[in-house]
Amino acid sequence: MTFEMPDFSLALPEIWVMFMACVVLVVDLFARGRESAPAFYLTQATLLIAAWLALDTQWGIEAVTFNGTYVADSLAAVLKVTVCLLAFVSFAYGRDYLRQRDLLRGEFFLIGLISVLGMLVMASAHNMLSLYLGLELLSLSLYAMVAFDRDSRSGSEAAMKYFVLGALSSGMLLYGMSMIYGGSASLDFAKIAQVAANGNGGLLLGFGIAFSIVGVAFKFGAVPFHMWIPDVYEGAPTATTLFVSTAPKVAAVALFVRLLVDGLGALAPEWHVMAAILAVGSLAVGNLFALVQTNIKRLLGYSTISHIGFLFLGFVAAGPDGYTAALFYAITYGIMAAGAFGMVILLSRRGFEADRIEDMKGLNERHSGFAFVMLVLMFSMTGIPGTVGFYAKWLVLKAVIDAGMVWLAVVAVIFAVIGAFYYLRVLKMVYFDRLEEDAVPLQAPAGMRYILAANGALIVILGLFPDSLIAVCRAAFGG
Amino acid sequence: MFEGWPVLSLLIWLPILGGVLVLLSGERAPERARWISLVTSVVVFVISLSLWTGFESGTAAMQFVEQAPWITTFDVQYHLGVDGISMPLILLTTFATVLVVAAGWEVIQYKVSQYMAAFLIMEGIMIGVFSALDAILFYVFFEAMLIPMFLVIGIWGGANRIYATLKFFLYTFLGSVLMLVALIYLRYQAGTFEITEMYGLGLPLATQVLIFFAFLGAFAVKVPMWPVHTWLPDAHVEAPTGGSVILAAIMLKIGGYGFLRFSLPIAPDASLNLDWLMIALSLIAVVYVGLVAMVQEDMKKLIAYSSIAHMGFVTLGFFIIFRVVAADAANQSSAIMALEGGTVQMISHGFVSAALFLCVGVLYDRMHTRKINAYGGVANRMPIFAGFFVLFAMANAGLPGTSGFVGEFMVILASFHADFWYAAIAALTLILGAAYTLWMIKRVVYGEVANEEVAELQEISRREFAILGVLAIAVLLLGVWPAPLINVMEPSLTHLFSQVVVTP
Numbered sequence: 001m002t003f004e005m006p007d008f009s010l011a012l013p014e015i016w017v018m019f020m021a022c023v024v025l026v027v028d029l030f031a032r033g034r035e036s037a038p039a040f041y042l043t044q045a046t047l048l049i050a051a052w053l054a055l056d057t058q059w060g061i062e063a064v065t066f067n068g069t070y071v072a073d074s075l076a077a078v079l080k081v082t083v084c085l086l087a088f089v090s091f092a093y094g095r096d097y098l099r100q101r102d103l104l105r106g107e108f109f110l111i112g113l114i115s116v117l118g119m120l121v122m123a124s125a126h127n128m129l130s131l132y133l134g135l136e137l138l139s140l141s142l143y144a145m146v147a148f149d150r151d152s153r154s155g156s157e158a159a160m161k162y163f164v165l166g167a168l169s170s171g172m173l174l175y176g177m178s179m180i181y182g183g184s185a186s187l188d189f190a191k192i193a194q195v196a197a198n199g200n201g202g203l204l205l206g207f208g209i210a211f212s213i214v215g216v217a218f219k220f221g222a223v224p225f226h227m228w229i230p231d232v233y234e235g236a237p238t239a240t241t242l243f244v245s246t247a248p249k250v251a252a253v254a255l256f257v258r259l260l261v262d263g264l265g266a267l268a269p270e271w272h273v274m275a276a277i278l279a280v281g282s283l284a285v286g287n288l289f290a291l292v293q294t295n296i297k298r299l300l301g302y303s304t305i306s307h308i309g310f311l312f313l314g315f316v317a318a319g320p321d322g323y324t325a326a327l328f329y330a331i332t333y334g335i336m337a338a339g340a341f342g343m344v345i346l347l348s349r350r351g352f353e354a355d356r357i358e359d360m361k362g363l364n365e366r367h368s369g370f371a372f373v374m375l376v377l378m379f380s381m382t383g384i385p386g387t388v389g390f391y392a393k394w395l396v397l398k399a400v401i402d403a404g405m406v407w408l409a410v411v412a413v414i415f416a417v418i419g420a421f422y423y424l425r426v427l428k429m430v431y432f433d434r435l436e437e438d439a440v441p442l443q444a445p446a447g448m449r450y451i452l453a454a455n456g457a458l459i460v461i462l463g464l465f466p467d468s469l470i471a472v473c474r475a476a477f478g479g
Numbered sequence: 480m481f482e483g484w485p486v487l488s489l490l491i492w493l494p495i496l497g498g499v500l501v502l503l504s505g506e507r508a509p510e511r512a513r514w515i516s517l518v519t520s521v522v523v524f525v526i527s528l529s530l531w532t533g534f535e536s537g538t539a540a541m542q543f544v545e546q547a548p549w550i551t552t553f554d555v556q557y558h559l560g561v562d563g564i565s566m567p568l569i570l571l572t573t574f575a576t577v578l579v580v581a582a583g584w585e586v587i588q589y590k591v592s593q594y595m596a597a598f599l600i601m602e603g604i605m606i607g608v609f610s611a612l613d614a615i616l617f618y619v620f621f622e623a624m625l626i627p628m629f630l631v632i633g634i635w636g637g638a639n640r641i642y643a644t645l646k647f648f649l650y651t652f653l654g655s656v657l658m659l660v661a662l663i664y665l666r667y668q669a670g671t672f673e674i675t676e677m678y679g680l681g682l683p684l685a686t687q688v689l690i691f692f693a694f695l696g697a698f699a700v701k702v703p704m705w706p707v708h709t710w711l712p713d714a715h716v717e718a719p720t721g722g723s724v725i726l727a728a729i730m731l732k733i734g735g736y737g738f739l740r741f742s743l744p745i746a747p748d749a750s751l752n753l754d755w756l757m758i759a760l761s762l763i764a765v766v767y768v769g770l771v772a773m774v775q776e777d778m779k780k781l782i783a784y785s786s787i788a789h790m791g792f793v794t795l796g797f798f799i800i801f802r803v804v805a806a807d808a809a810n811q812s813s814a815i816m817a818l819e820g821g822t823v824q825m826i827s828h829g830f831v832s833a834a835l836f837l838c839v840g841v842l843y844d845r846m847h848t849r850k851i852n853a854y855g856g857v858a859n860r861m862p863i864f865a866g867f868f869v870l871f872a873m874a875n876a877g878l879p880g881t882s883g884f885v886g887e888f889m890v891i892l893a894s895f896h897a898d899f900w901y902a903a904i905a906a907l908t909l910i911l912g913a914a915y916t917l918w919m920i921k922r923v924v925y926g927e928v929a930n931e932e933v934a935e936l937q938e939i940s941r942r943e944f945a946i947l948g949v950l951a952i953a954v955l956l957l958g959v960w961p962a963p964l965i966n967v968m969e970p971s972l973t974h975l976f977s978q979v980v981v982t983p
Binding site: 116285364368372375379382384385386390391394395397398401402406410411414415416417421424427428430432466470471474 | 506548549550551552553592593618619620622623625626629630633636640641644645648649652653656657659660663664667668824911
């Protein structure tokens with residue numbers, strides 16, 4: 001192996017985020033007492049600039065550097081921009097929540113930035129080591145964020161559960177990777193792809209795939225590796241739940257695509273069946289269990305599982321159309337989940353988590369504007385046209401049907417109808433149930449209200465004009 | 480008038496914009512919300528009249544066509560256009576919306592602007608359903624329609640509204656998702672989402688049957704056909720008057736329209752092979768549901784069941800054509816008459832059921848009950864209202880001279896050419912319809928004044944008089960002079976017939 005000078009300019013987004021994470025750490029040390037405002041604003045500026053850098057340096061090119069461990073392509077650009085923007089929105093929603101509970105410390109944003117760094121590395125991974133590095137950077141940060149409220153028992157419990165299961169799944173993934181390495185004698189996805197295409201990998205690669213899929217499915221939260229999702233969603237501070245449910249899901253798409261498509265795409269027939277089982281299982285379990293939830297964070301957790309099922313169908317369909325559908329689904333799901341947890345935060349206040357579905361009661365009478373945002377969010381998650389959620393489902397169904405799996409599409413839509421019920425139940429609370437006692441006025445600050453309104457508007461605007469986002473996702477897969 | 484304008488786009492987006500404007504106007508000034516809604520709906524109605532005046536009858540081609548790329552990546556077009564089948568339905572929509580806005584004027588006091596906005600937005604969406612020529616565009620409108628209706632029933636409905644609206648939503652949603660799968664599959668076969676390009680693909684029968692059932696799931700629930708009709712009585716009873724009017728006058732028609740636009744031309748062989756099923760379901764709707772209507776004690780429920788029975792005539796007219804041609808291949812004009820009868824019945828039922836629901840609404844606003852036995856002798860206190868109510872009831876029973884007669888007569892006449900027994904069973908409706916409607920009228924309107932509450936009833940206001948008067952004119956006009964409507968529809972239906980039925 002010859003040493004070549006890596007092209008640092010390609011990795012500008014990561015370098016920038018890492019540098020700024022250090023800056024935030026230092027700044028936060030010296031500017032504590034003021035609710036960590038400097039750390040917050042620095043973090044937000046960092047994320048916006050990182051998004052711009054990713055777009056500027058990586059969109060439309062196809063370059064590999066750092067001895068083949070780092071790839072800069074359109075897919076990486078799309079993933080990174082999405083991750084940065086979702087993180088930006090999550091922090092904007094979460095800040096007020098943390099302040100009300102005396103949790104507002106600079107570490108939250110610092111750890112958040114580091115997890116973003118992990119996601120960016122994943123998005124550009126072109127080698128199993130860099131992929132794993134990014135993944136662990138993300139996961140470890142998330143464990144810490146879940147346990148951010150030290151005094152909360154449920155938070156600590158959730159973090160412990162998340163950590164133990166997460167470590168297990170990382171072990172599985174690592175084991176799978178070692179098998180793949182054994183079968184292909186390389187960590188580099190390009191070389192692995194060559195071996196896989198030549199059919200030289202043999203049984204060892206097959207084993208590797210099985211174990212890696214387990215790891216990947218865990219990070220997504222696909223059934224039967226979903227057990228952590230409801231507990232973590234419920235136990236973590238809502239600000240963390242919001243973060244966990246948005247950007248990392250997009251990063252998980254990176255994990256899947258880089259490892260199983262870029263690396264092992266030639267062996268797709270091997271992992272298709274596994275992905276299909278995960279998809280159908282997630283659709284079934286997610287939708288059916290969500291029906292009986294009374295806690296809205298758990299409900300959204302199970303709904304996440306069902307959405308992951310839909311997203312996996314895109315992988316099952318395979319081909320550029322299928323991956324486009326999966327990426328589009330992840331991005332739109334991130335937007336919807338951010339809004340939904342944003343609503344939970346909006347309704348909560350000090351000493352009141354607003355995490356029961358009943359807490360949504362009479363929202364239309366308290367504030368018809370936010371009731372409407374909730375309406376848009378819920379219908380978008382159901383997949384009703386006029387909202388972007390429809391196109392996410394539509395793209396997946398289209399890819400699945402074009403791939404000749406009509407029965408899978410039928411299963412998916414049947415579960416979508418079952419899923420409609422629990423979203424409608426939330427809307428029933430919002431619109432149909434009248435207020436019983438005098439309502440406490442909503443206390444959220446103006447900034448958060450604007451972001452929430454913009455979030456809802458974005459879902460409707462993308463619901464009317466989805467073309468550009470679809471085209472971007474398509475371009476990421478060379479369409 | 481409005482030549483060179485994108486009339487259909489205006490008709491879709493103007494009410495939606497008006498609805499958003501009303502929403503933004505807030506709840507503090509209900510009077511302003513009402514006026515914005517009324518002005519918007521009237522303007523939209525006037526614009527829609529230009530469809531009628533500018534319509535070139537004598538051709539089956541799509542008119543007022545607009546086409547623009549929408550989702551370029553997957554070749555979905557914003558493609559609008561109307562033919563003789565959809566144009567009258569759009570007019571019916573704009574007409575009904577004006578009535579609904581006027582009818583909710585004083586009655587609705589809770590969240591006025593949201594109520595008005597829901598109906599305006601629904602109007603735009605429904606016009607979109609009737610004018611979309613791209614399958615995905617159609618589906619988008621078809622599904623989006625559920626949102627405002629879900630809210631209308633759930634927020635302003637009666638005591639059991641939540642059960643009713645959830646049932647309504649889930650039934651129709653379940654029906655339509657399978658259609659989405661079928662539409663995507665058809666795109667895979669046809670290479671485009673253009674609806675007209677999906678005609679005549681020559682798919683194998685087994686595939687066609689699956690597609691037919693997928694469409695049936697969507698449209699049979701909407702129509703609704705027996706046995707998937709059970710959501711309708713619940714939804715109707717619990718919905719506010721405006722919601723019932725739109726449900727009965729427009730939404731049910733979307734099911735019928737779907738059969739004409741999708742099921743028949745896209746799966747003609749399956750339609751031919753399954754026409755026994757459709758005819759049987761239609762006749763069950765006509766006879767059995769008619770009998771069910773007879774025993775209802777709730778006026779709205781009675782009208783809801785009568786709607787199902789009348790829509791049975793529509794589907795009977797659409798699917799009897801294969802039998803007519805099978806009986807006598809030369810007798811194409813009778814088959815086309817069956818299609819025309821079904822379509823005229825859709826328009827007529829739009830007027831009549833809207834009028835009946837409005838009449839019940841008038842009574843309900845005064846007495847706050849819909850139970851038939853709570854009334855009696857209403858004619859003594861409200862003679863003008865009684866006149867209207869009786870007229871619309873007669874139209875519902877299919878009395879000659881009213882619009883209700885024309886469609887039923889054409890369908891029965893055409894059925895005679897297929898088989899005497901079909902016609903005989905269908906003709907039972909003339910007896911059943913008269914029985915349940917007039918019996919209700921007898922108990923509610925005539926007789927002695929039943930109780931003190933009836934004795935205190937006030938005659939209808941000028942606003943109510945205007946609403947019912949306009950509908951009465953429409954019902955009578957269509958009854959005595961249906962020719963203009965039939966002329967508009969005939970070329971499109973003839974063209975449809977030639978696509979569906981391959982005569983030897």
